[in-house]
Amino acid sequence: MEPPYKLSRRKFLQAAFAAAAASGSGIACSRTNSPWRFLTVDEARTLAAACDQIIPPDEDPGASWAGVVNYIDTQLCGHLRGLQDSYRLGIVAINESSRLLYGSNFAFLSDTKQIDLLTKMETGQVPREAWQKVSSSEFFPILVDHTMQGFYGDPRHGGNREGISWKMVGLSYPPIRGRLKYDVSKS
Amino acid sequence: MSLKHVNAVIIGAGAGGGIVAKELATAGLSLVLLERGTWQTAFDCRKDDLRNQRTTVLGNAFGPDEERNPRVFVGLESHERVVKPSDSSYNNNAACVGGGTFSYGAMAWRFMEQDFRMRSIYGTVEGSTLDDWPISYFDLEPYYEKAEWEIGGFRRRFEEHFSRATQAAAAHASASAQSRIPDPETGRASAGTSSF
Numbered sequence: 001m002e003p004p005y006k007l008s009r010r011k012f013l014q015a016a017f018a019a020a021a022a023s024g025s026g027i028a029c030s031r032t033n034s035p036w037r038f039l040t041v042d043e044a045r046t047l048a049a050a051c052d053q054i055i056p057p058d059e060d061p062g063a064s065w066a067g068v069v070n071y072i073d074t075q076l077c078g079h080l081r082g083l084q085d086s087y088r089l090g091i092v093a094i095n096e097s098s099r100l101l102y103g104s105n106f107a108f109l110s111d112t113k114q115i116d117l118l119t120k121m122e123t124g125q126v127p128r129e130a131w132q133k134v135s136s137s138e139f140f141p142i143l144v145d146h147t148m149q150g151f152y153g154d155p156r157h158g159g160n161r162e163g164i165s166w167k168m169v170g171l172s173y174p175p176i177r178g179r180l181k182y183d184v185s186k187s
Numbered sequence: 188m189s190l191k192h193v194n195a196v197i198i199g200a201g202a203g204g205g206i207v208a209k210e211l212a213t214a215g216l217s218l219v220l221l222e223r224g225t226w227q228t229a230f231d232c233r234k235d236d237l238r239n240q241r242t243t244v245l246g247n248a249f250g251p252d253e254e255r256n257p258r259v260f261v262g263l264e265s266h267e268r269v270v271k272p273s274d275s276s277y278n279n280n281a282a283c284v285g286g287g288t289f290s291y292g293a294m295a296w297r298f299m300e301q302d303f304r305m306r307s308i309y310g311t312v313e314g315s316t317l318d319d320w321p322i323s324y325f326d327l328e329p330y331y332e333k334a335e336w337e338i339g340g341f342r343r344r345f346e347e348h349f350s351r352a353t354q355a356a357a358a359h360a361s362a363s364a365q366s367r368i369p370d371p372e373t374g375r376a377s378a379g380t381s382s383f
Contacts, residue, residue, distance in 0.1 A: 079245040079253070079273075149244060153237040157245060 029077035036069075038076040038084060042105075043091045044069050049107040050094065053114050054147040060168045061161075063147050071150030071159030083142065090139040094121070096130035193217040201286020206337075224250040224283035232290060240281070240290040243273035249290045250282030288338070295338060297331050300324040 034040050039047065051063035051072075063069075076084050094117070098106040101120075102113050109117070120126045121136040150159030152166075160166070163173035195211055197204045200222035208220045227249065238245040246253050250272075257269045260276045270277045280287040301308055303320040311317070 075245065149237055153244075154235045156235075157237055 029081075036073045039069070039073050039087075043088070044073065045107045046091050046095060046105065047072065047087075049109075049114060050118065050143060051147045051150075053111070053118055054144055055151050061164050063151055065161065066151050066164050067155075067159045067161040068147050068150035071153070071157055072146050074158035075146070080146070086134055086139060086142060089134040090136075090143070093126075093131045093134055093136065093139070097121075097126045097136075100127045100130060193219050195219075197221065199286070200284045201281075202288045205285065205288070206334075209337075222284050224281070224286075226284045227289060240292075243275075243279070246273050247279055247281070251279070252282075256282070293338075295335065298324065298327075303327075 029037050036044050048064040048069050051068045055063040095105045098117055102109055121140045124137045126136045153160055155163055166173045194216040195218040197208050197220045200220050211218050238248045253271055256272055258277050259267050260270045261267050272279045281290055283289055303324050306317050306319045
């Protein structure tokens with residue numbers, strides 16, 4: 001009996017080529033008008049503000065100080081390149097929602113209003129017209145995941161500057177290696 | 188360009204290919220060992236919570252390459268989809284020189300005697316393929332022994348592990364045994380790793 005949905009050789013090759021093409025899409029991974037790889041200056045500013053509400057600075061530095069934006073920017077030209085469109089459209093949608101609800105872009109809102117908007121994103125209560133191309137309830141968890149990855153992950157991936165989150169929770173930095181006869185100073 | 192003739196060509200430098208290559212080479216045969224993945228070193232085995240043997244948030248630490256090695260995953264409903272190596276349904280192990288043994292945590296468990304006689308122990312289970320092995324544990328035991336010497340592990344009996352007296356004796360025995368294992372990089376004798 002034929003299975004209900006059979007992946008043909010043609011379909012497989014299409015999918016495989018699509019994956020390969022996406023990897024080399026070359027979408028602005030070496031910008032000349034921005035210090036970032038993928039992000040524009042304005043996008044990075046919006047992202048920094050959003051990430052700083054997810055992991056805010058207190059007695060320890062927050063997400064943007066720790067380089068979370070650099071982590072996301074680096075990985076959008078690396079392993080997470082498949083999410084370039086999500087970020088581009090998601091950041092546009094955040095600012096559009098912000099203007100509709102509060103009259104200015106996200107980065108310039110007060111903490112209270114920024115948190116209010118992020119909460120609306122999480123619960124899907126954002127202005128529908130601003131989120132036509134990307135879903136706020138799908139983009140929000142991506143943003144949270146990547147903020148945590150950039151904050152707690154290994155500094156070699158672009159975030160966790162000076163191992164700050166590891167120091168915060170009391171982990172040794174640099175990490176203790178099983179066999180210390182290898183040079184740990186190289187990245 | 189004419190290729191050099193060799194006695195054997197081995198595809199894949201993982202746990203299987205590596206052992207075959209070593210056995211043939213020490214027996215005096217010429218051979219070529221092919222591996223698609225990269226040559227990694229102990230330096231590449233380091234703590235990384237986003238990219239390691241089991242966590243693939245940023246891809247597979249020990250290969251394969253993310254873009255060029257898709258697999259087809261078939262679900263219970265026969266739905267098929269193409270998955271990348273970092274997808275959990277890919278069931279990736281590793282693709283590098285050494286294969287999975289490069290990053291497996293150095294735990295090489297022996298099967299127990301009973302594992303070879305499951306049908307004799309549990310009887311025929313309807314609808315299952317449960318069966319006894321055609322060989323027993325004791326047929327395999329010398330090869331376990333050899334493999335453990337080769338990879339630097341050693342075996343202690345379960346009950347010995349929890350008996351202080353025999354544990355001390357085993358530690359003494361293994362210490363003297365280990366002194367015969369030279370470290371491949373330094374040439375010095377080094378501590379083996381116990382799989383138990």
